Amino acid sequence: MSSIQDHLFDTEFLDQSLQYLGEVLNLQVTIQDSDGQAVLTQGQPGGRASRFYPFSFSQDIGGLTCTAADQEALAACEPHIAYCLAALNSQLAREEELRETSEEMLALSSQLNFLSKVARKIIGVEDLEECYQIILQEISLAINADQSLIHTRGRWDDEVEVRLNITREEEAALLECDCLRRRQDTGHPIICTLDNGKSLLYLPIREKDNRISGRMFFLRPANQRQFTAYEKKFVGIIENIISPTFETLRLYDSLQDLYLNTVKALAAAIDAKDEYTHGHSFRVAKYAVTIGRQLMLSGKELNDLEIAAYMHDLGKIGISESILGKPGKLTNEEFFHIQQHPVFTDKILQPIHLANHIIQGAIQHHERLDGTGYPMGLSGPEISLFGRIIAVADVFDALTSKRPYRDAMPVETALKILCNDVDKQFDRNVVLALLQALQDNVPGSEFSEVSNTLKFDALQNLNLFLKELTEFVATPPAGRGRTV
Amino acid sequence: MSSIQDHLFDTEFLDQSLQYLGEVLNLQVTIQDSDGQAVLTQGQPGGRASRFYPFSFSQDIGGLTCTAADQEALAACEPHIAYCLAALNSQLAREEELRETSEEMLALSSQLNFLSKVARKIIGVEDLEECYQIILQEISLAINADQSLIHTRGRWDDEVEVRLNITREEEAALLECDCLRRRQDTGHPIICTLDNGKSLLYLPIREKDNRISGRMFFLRPANQRQFTAYEKKFVGIIENIISPTFETLRLYDSLQDLYLNTVKALAAAIDAKDEYTHGHSFRVAKYAVTIGRQLMLSGKELNDLEIAAYMHDLGKIGISESILGKPGKLTNEEFFHIQQHPVFTDKILQPIHLANHIIQGAIQHHERLDGTGYPMGLSGPEISLFGRIIAVADVFDALTSKRPYRDAMPVETALKILCNDVDKQFDRNVVLALLQALQDNVPGSEFSEVSNTLKFDALQNLNLFLKELTEFVATPPAGRGRTV
Numbered sequence: 008m009s010s011i012q013d014h015l016f017d018t019e020f021l022d023q024s025l026q027y028l029g030e031v032l033n034l035q036v037t038i039q040d041s042d043g044q045a046v047l048t049q050g051q052p053g054g055r056a057s058r059f060y061p062f063s064f065s066q067d068i069g070g071l072t073c074t075a076a077d078q079e080a081l082a083a084c085e086p087h088i089a090y091c092l093a094a095l096n097s098q099l100a101r102e103e104e105l106r107e108t109s110e111e112m113l114a115l116s117s118q119l120n121f122l123s124k125v126a127r128k129i130i131g132v133e134d135l136e137e138c139y140q141i142i143l144q145e146i147s148l149a150i151n152a153d154q155s156l157i158h159t160r161g162r163w164d165d166e167v168e169v170r171l172n173i174t175r176e177e178e179a180a181l182l183e184c185d186c187l188r189r190r191q192d193t194g195h196p197i198i199c200t201l202d203n204g205k206s207l208l209y210l211p212i213r214e215k216d217n218r219i220s221g222r223m224f225f226l227r228p229a230n231q232r233q234f235t236a237y238e239k240k241f242v243g244i245i246e247n248i249i250s251p252t253f254e255t256l257r258l259y260d261s262l263q264d265l266y267l268n269t270v271k272a273l274a275a276a277i278d279a280k281d282e283y284t285h286g287h288s289f290r291v292a293k294y295a296v297t298i299g300r301q302l303m304l305s306g307k308e309l310n311d312l313e314i315a316a317y318m319h320d321l322g323k324i325g326i327s328e329s330i331l332g333k334p335g336k337l338t339n340e341e342f343f344h345i346q347q348h349p350v351f352t353d354k355i356l357q358p359i360h361l362a363n364h365i366i367q368g369a370i371q372h373h374e375r376l377d378g379t380g381y382p383m384g385l386s387g388p389e390i391s392l393f394g395r396i397i398a399v400a401d402v403f404d405a406l407t408s409k410r411p412y413r414d415a416m417p418v419e420t421a422l423k424i425l426c427n428d429v430d431k432q433f434d435r436n437v438v439l440a441l442l443q444a445l446q447d448n449v450p451g452s453e454f455s456e457v458s459n460t461l462k463f464d465a466l467q468n469l470n471l472f473l474k475e476l477t478e479f480v481a482t483p484p485a486g487r488g489r490t491v
Numbered sequence: 492m493s494s495i496q497d498h499l500f501d502t503e504f505l506d507q508s509l510q511y512l513g514e515v516l517n518l519q520v521t522i523q524d525s526d527g528q529a530v531l532t533q534g535q536p537g538g539r540a541s542r543f544y545p546f547s548f549s550q551d552i553g554g555l556t557c558t559a560a561d562q563e564a565l566a567a568c569e570p571h572i573a574y575c576l577a578a579l580n581s582q583l584a585r586e587e588e589l590r591e592t593s594e595e596m597l598a599l600s601s602q603l604n605f606l607s608k609v610a611r612k613i614i615g616v617e618d619l620e621e622c623y624q625i626i627l628q629e630i631s632l633a634i635n636a637d638q639s640l641i642h643t644r645g646r647w648d649d650e651v652e653v654r655l656n657i658t659r660e661e662e663a664a665l666l667e668c669d670c671l672r673r674r675q676d677t678g679h680p681i682i683c684t685l686d687n688g689k690s691l692l693y694l695p696i697r698e699k700d701n702r703i704s705g706r707m708f709f710l711r712p713a714n715q716r717q718f719t720a721y722e723k724k725f726v727g728i729i730e731n732i733i734s735p736t737f738e739t740l741r742l743y744d745s746l747q748d749l750y751l752n753t754v755k756a757l758a759a760a761i762d763a764k765d766e767y768t769h770g771h772s773f774r775v776a777k778y779a780v781t782i783g784r785q786l787m788l789s790g791k792e793l794n795d796l797e798i799a800a801y802m803h804d805l806g807k808i809g810i811s812e813s814i815l816g817k818p819g820k821l822t823n824e825e826f827f828h829i830q831q832h833p834v835f836t837d838k839i840l841q842p843i844h845l846a847n848h849i850i851q852g853a854i855q856h857h858e859r860l861d862g863t864g865y866p867m868g869l870s871g872p873e874i875s876l877f878g879r880i881i882a883v884a885d886v887f888d889a890l891t892s893k894r895p896y897r898d899a900m901p902v903e904t905a906l907k908i909l910c911n912d913v914d915k916q917f918d919r920n921v922v923l924a925l926l927q928a929l930q931d932n933v934p935g936s937e938f939s940e941v942s943n944t945l946k947f948d949a950l951q952n953l954n955l956f957l958k959e960l961t962e963f964v965a966t967p968p969a970g971r972g973r974t975v
Contacts, residue, residue, distance in 0.1 A: 017581075017585075020577065020581040023574070023577045024574075024578075027570070027574040027577075031570040031571070031574065086511070086515040087515065087571060090507070090508075090511040090575070091574070093504065093507045093511075094504070094508075094578035094581075094582075097501075097503070097507075097578075097582060098578075098581060098582065098585065100501075101501075101585040101586065101589060102585065104589055105588060105592060108589060108592045108593055108596055109592050111596055112592055112595055112596040112599060115596060115599035115600055116599055118603060119602060119603065119728060119732075122606070122732045123728065123731050123732060126733075126734060126735050127699075130698070130699040130734055130735045130738050131698070131699035131735075131738050132735075133739075214614070214615070215611075215614040215615035244603060247607050247610055247611075248603075248606045248607060248610045249610075249735075250614055251610050251613045251615075251616075251733075251736045252735045252736045252739055254614050254615050255617075255736055255739040255740050255743060256739050258617060258743055259739060259742055259743040259746060261844070262743060262746050262747060263746060264844065265750065265843060265844055265845065266746065266749065266753070268842065268843045269750070269753070269845070270753070272839045272840065272842055272843050273757055273805070273808075275839070276805070276808045276809060276835070276838075276839045277808060279809070280808065280809070321757070321760070324757075324761060324764065324808065325760065325763070325764070327812060328811060328812050328813075329812075351760070354760075355756050355757065355759070355760045356756065358752065358756055359749060359752045359753050359756050360745070360748065360749055360752065361749065361753070
């Protein structure tokens with residue numbers, strides 16, 4: 008059912024026309040819809056001669072019936088009615104054109120608004136996956152999809168996948184569906200309805216060389232309408248315009264990885280100078296990140312902490328091998344010299360535009376909360392969080408590793424030493440985080456290096472032991488005995 | 492001068508109206524433009540009663556004059572003419588609306604097309620300035636500006652400036668112009684006409700925290716029309732949508748800088764272990780980049796070359812200090828051990844995802860074209876360009892620096908040694924590039940370390956000397972004596 012009233016937004020001219028037909032031509036006029044139902048009537052009733060004039064439009068919208076006193080009167084009005092009909096038809100044609108253009112304009116305008124909104128959301132985002140997450144969420148919201156997925160190339164040609172409400176099994180099933188298998192190679196976006204009734208929108212992701220390097224999927228529930236060609240085009244334009252940001256983030260991500268790995272490689276080379284510190288920086292970084300994760304640090308903070316940990320012994324480049332590798336006891340002078348390695352680290356790192364918290368983390372691992380550490384003798388709040396974390400990680404690895412003058416300690420002994428020095432040397436929360444991490448991870452990969460030093464009994468009773476230690480550390484000094 | 496014909500794209504209905512007035516109402520009808528000139532006439536001439544009906548439109552477009560046989564006939568037609576005029580006026584209103592909407596749609600569509608085009612151009616661009624250059628060019632082309640400028644924050648809060656056809660003096664004058672000084676603080680885009688008649692479009696650049704961090708200028712010549720509000724909006728939208736790419740490139744740029752500086756700092760720390768190699772890597776990197784620039788390497792290649800040069804002695808971490816710093820002659824065994832430092836460099840760098848040409852540059856600087864170098868004994872084309880450049884830079888610095896067993900050589904002696912070993916040890920083009928760089932730069936900053944070793948006579952006659960050497964090197968071995 009449709010009538011001229013549904014298609015003329017501006018009905019003023021329709022009113023003028025009805026008034027003209029009724030008052031000037033003295034006709035009774037009835038507007039009828041496509042079902043023949045009268046929707047508007049104008050003028051005097053009681054005429055005997057009638058005629059129906061359909062509107063000329065892209066679809067059936069009915070027409071108007073003119074009734075005059077008699078056939079002669081109706082015939083006299085015919086030319087005027089014909090002109091009136093021509094005017095209404097022309098008006099309808101213009102209005103239809105206007106509506107189509109307006110809709111197209113609104114669509115383009117909403118695309119630009121969408122792009123501006125997304126640009127504001129992703130500006131300054133440093134992580135590729137986080138950026139994908141935002142894009143998926145925003146597009147899904149815009150096209151009313153309830154499941155979505157991006158699968159594409161990350162740093163070093165590895166793969167990045169971000170999924171919203173979609174399982175791996177569902178993704179595998181998607182890739183096997185007929186419409187994708189038949190048409191995915193064409194490299195064009197695809198819309199289809201899956202066997203389970205869901206509507207699928209598939210979009211290949213291209214890089215600058217036009218090579219397809221990934222895909223996006225959007226799914227809409229079975230009880231809703233299919234995706235439209237417009238929505239397909241919309242997603243394509245968005246992806247196209249945002250892709251330089253993705254590409255640049257990918258570069259940035261790769262370089263971050265390169266930076267971390269370069270620092271790691273150099274730290275390993277410095278450790279390797281002394282057979283007793285072989286692998287030390289690697290383990291310290293691993294323990295530090297594990298502790299940091301327990302302390303709920305963000306991904307970016309963990310990355311910075313890892314860099315700081317790899318850098319904590321860089322200054323040993325400046326310490327003579329003869330002192331570093333000396334098997335017996337060091338002289339006071341030699342010990343003082345070794346204590347300068349954080350100063351050397353600082354000297355190496357100062358000319359670099361490295362974030363301050365990274366440098367602090369790298370040079371404060373021999374400071375003690377009670378102020379008796381070195382090289383600065385900082386105390387309490389002067390020591391940064393990264394410094395506190397790396398201090399615990401460093402000592403934990405030193406104690407559980409072999410030294411020229413002693414064997415590697417069992418992990419329980421090492422932990423007892425750490426726990427006894429809480430508040431004096433170590434930060435209470437950092438030690439608690441290490442204990443918690445051990446409870447969660449031993450004998451997992453984070454502590455693979457120490458788990459084989461655990462005695463069988465200790466491994467059996469480890470959780471009990473760790474709980475006891477945790478309780479000990481968590482109790483303020485006043486309420487406990489001197490040592491465990 | 493304007494008439495209804497200029498404002499009705501579809502003139503079919505106008506024809507129908509004229510036909511109705513002429514044939515049905517028996518009127519003579521004349522369409523008049525805003526100057527009162529007849530532009531169309533329809534129907535029988537010779538009537539005596541006339542009336543002018545102006546069209547109702549946003550501007551004066553004239554109207555129509557109806558002429559009937561007499562006043563009575565005209566009066567009888569009045570209601571029909573009134574309806575006809577209402578139909579034409581309504582048509583005009585719709586057409587105007589349609590034209591405005593279409594123009595707006597075309598504008599939006601061209602913005603989206605522009606964004607797509609720019610996205611394709613900047614995808615994969617790794618350099619912030621290059622990216623700005625592209626954006627400036629594309630926007631200038633789109634809005635018909637012949638001078639433009641971006642001035643904004645680069646890495647580490649330093650400044651980046653890209654200019655097209657605009658001098659520093661012109662920029663300074665712009666910043667002093669009244670309209671900018673009065674309104675720049677409002678943080679909004681500005682259009683104004685300068686005293687010299689040029690039209691200026693100013694756009695502040697904002698970052699994610701909404702802080703203004705830069706500005707864009709576009710200028711249009713004095714003999715052309717002013718920038719429009721639409722062009723101002725257009726540039727604003729483009730800048731807004733592209734800004735995440737800028738922001739990410741800025742991050743990438745900063746990290747590249749951090750990477751280079753970290754490698755440089757570590758190289759300096761390794762050099763510092765031996766008083767005789769203090770500053771060596773820094774100078775080798777400087778000479779290598781100077782040679783690379785003579786060889787027309789790109790900015791990206793020079794950056795990679797600099798990294799490779801800083802890394803060329805990393806492997807010395809693995810060499811014992813007692814051998815590195817030994818004042819007397821080395822034993823065969825010690826010499827073999829020292830020759831392993833590129834192997835250690837390779838071992839350190841292999842686990843990193845570093846581009847192959849960087850690793851090759853770092854580990855091939857002791858290879859010789861005749862195959863008698865170390866550690867691999869590579870010959871001729873097996874040695875990479877970076878390896879050849881760093882070999883020359885390394886030996887040039889070693890010869891012009893003091894060693895435990897000899898003084899620093901004068902630069903002429905060092906150059907003669909290099910020149911005599913062209914084709915055996917060194918690449919001819921690389922040595923020529925060094926000679927050319929010396930001719931261009933001594934006593935400039937690139938060679939500040941060696942220029943004070945030049946004897947006064949040599950400095951006076953340097954260009955002559957360098958030209959002679961250049962000629963010697965440029966001559967194939969068959970055509971010259973054995974040595975210089």
